[in-house]
Amino acid sequence: MAPTKTRRIDSADTLTFTFEGETITAQAGDSVAAALTAAGITDFRASVVSGSPRGVYCMMGACFDCLVNVDGQPNRQACMTEVSEGLVVKRQKGSAELEL
Numbered sequence: 681m682a683p684t685k686t687r688r689i690d691s692a693d694t695l696t697f698t699f700e701g702e703t704i705t706a707q708a709g710d711s712v713a714a715a716l717t718a719a720g721i722t723d724f725r726a727s728v729v730s731g732s733p734r735g736v737y738c739m740m741g742a743c744f745d746c747l748v749n750v751d752g753q754p755n756r757q758a759c760m761t762e763v764s765e766g767l768v769v770k771r772q773k774g775s776a777e778l779e780l
Contacts (some may be wrong), residue, residue: 712769746759
């Protein structure tokens with residue numbers, strides 16, 4: 681059974697963003713990782729080494745398991761990125777080149 685992408689929101693202060701083209705509802709102040717996890721999404725990126733799915737681990741920015749692409753910018757830690765209205769989030773597939 682596919683996970684549901686909705687959750688109960690107790691606050692009137694909600695916003696929406698997209699993950700892989702799917703609309704996600706979040707509370708203002710949520711991190712991207714918290715909002716995705718609450719929506720039942722746990723696969724944020726593909727491992728650089730094996731390609732296996734990775735998701736949240738520490739939820740405090742110490743590890744890099746939750747890397748995602750945010751508004752076209754790769755290597756963003758989902759747990760350290762606050763959601764905002766209209767944010768576009770995509771899975772990161774492997775490593776991403778950094779522009780210097």
